[in-house]
Amino acid sequence: MSSSSLSSIDLHRIFHKLDRNGDGLVSLGELNWLLERVGVQYSLDELESLVGNTTLDFNEFLVFYESISTEKKGESEVEEEEVKEEEEEEDVGDLAKAFRVFDLNGDGFITCDELQSVLSRLGMWEENGGGDCRSMIKVYDTNSDGVLDFEEFKNMMLLSTI
Known part of the structure; x- marks a missing residue:
């Protein structure tokens, strides 16, 4: 993970801000809203293929965050x-x-x-x-x-x- 990664407390706070209806799930629309505001552009179809669902619970949100923030490693x-x-x-x-x-x-x-x-x-x-x-x-x-x-x-x- 890079040195600019967010703490679990920050991620929990962000998740709850995104979960506007308080159902414990973040929709792809809510997630895309945040991504667009930080300059990351995905279509909802692209996002669904990345996430594998139309909603994310907190653990799935953490996995998604880790997947987009993990540094790539070369073979040599x-x-x-x-x-x-x-x-x-x-x-x-x-x-x-x-x-x-x-x-x-x-x-x-x-x-x-x-x-x-x-x-x-x-x-x-x-x-x-x-x-x-x-x-x-x-x-x-x-x-x-x-x-x-x-x-x-x-x-x-x-x-x-x-």
């Missing part, structure tokens, strides 16, 4: 290194796309307001008990300017989960 050390380099390039590209999602005004920095706005849209920020986004930024703000540049954002995403 050379292939493994090439795959790792390609994945790192893809990760940086994916992180750049994610950074642009959070950088709402396109100025190259993520402010507290931008972070809170995007997390709210994703259903991952609770106004009453969500915590302080300034303290979230401060942990990774290495130059103490109160905002996250791309390198700081990359460190945040690779070293933790929001």
Whole structure:
């Protein structure tokens, strides 16, 4: 598993946010809604062939998450290194796309307001008990300017989960 993987607590929280009707199952539509918001595009048919069902319970959701987050392994050390380099390039590209999602005004920095706005849209920020986004930024703000540049954002995403 990569260093950017989510904890089981985070996955449990995400699962329950997706399970809007509280039936203990996440539909492919609900799962696709989340995937689209993080920049992953699947048709419902593709998603059903990946998942093998039209709904997922929490354990199936964990298996699906593991299957899409597990690093590929090459057959030899050379292939493994090439795959790792390609994945790192893809990760940086994916992180750049994610950074642009959070950088709402396109100025190259993520402010507290931008972070809170995007997390709210994703259903991952609770106004009453969500915590302080300034303290979230401060942990990774290495130059103490109160905002996250791309390198700081990359460190945040690779070293933790929001």
